[in-house]
Amino acid sequence: xxxxxxxxxxxxxxxxxxxFYTSVFPxxxxxxxSRYPEGSPPPGQPGDVLTAxxxxxxxxxxxxxxxxxxxxxxxxxxxxxxxDQAEVDRxxxxxxxxxxxxxxxxxxxxxxxxxxxxxxxxxxxxGDPDPGRAQRAMQSMLAxxxxxxxxxxxxxxxx
Numbered sequence: 001x002x003x004x005x006x007x008x009x010x011x012x013x014x015x016x017x018x019x020f021y022t023s024v025f026p027x028x029x030x031x032x033x034s035r036y037p038e039g040s041p042p043p044g045q046p047g048d049v050l051t052a053x054x055x056x057x058x059x060x061x062x063x064x065x066x067x068x069x070x071x072x073x074x075x076x077x078x079x080x081x082x083x084d085q086a087e088v089d090r091x092x093x094x095x096x097x098x099x100x101x102x103x104x105x106x107x108x109x110x111x112x113x114x115x116x117x118x119x120x121x122x123x124x125x126x127g128d129p130d131p132g133r134a135q136r137a138m139q140s141m142l143a144x145x146x147x148x149x150x151x152x153x154x155x156x157x158x159x
Contacts, residue, residue, distance in 0.1 A: 043067030077114035
């Protein structure tokens with residue numbers, strides 16, 4: 001086995017999506033692009049991108065330009081585990097450009113793909129052995145759109 005790679009079904013805009021995703025993450029790179037050949041049935045036109053494979057944050061993704069058959073849904077999201085609040089802020093703003101915020105660190109980008117932008121320390125706060133601290137951190141998180149780890153720590157401490 002050679003690992004698992006998510007494949008995202010898109011209806012066009014593959015070049016734009018790959019350029020966007022590889023620009024959001026500092027290590028983003030395009031690995032492969034294949035195009036619809038002459039005589040291809042719809043949805044592709046000859047020369048349109050059929051698939052594109054890229055890597056961001058060490059994870060490979062493929063986008064399939066498959067037409068309108070399967071829209072994106074929040075039922076599948078990609079978690080971005082950030083080292084600090086500054087990284088949360090940067091990644092959040094980049095992915096949100098043209099997209100829609102949700103709550104608890106979730107957003108849908110301009111292509112409808114769902115992301116969770118997670119600060120380091122979130123798991124420890126929510127799993128605190130003191131149930132009161134964990135509950136206060138949880139309540140704080142549930143009231144947020146973009147996660148703010150310092151605010152959650154203040155809430156956990158009772159502040």
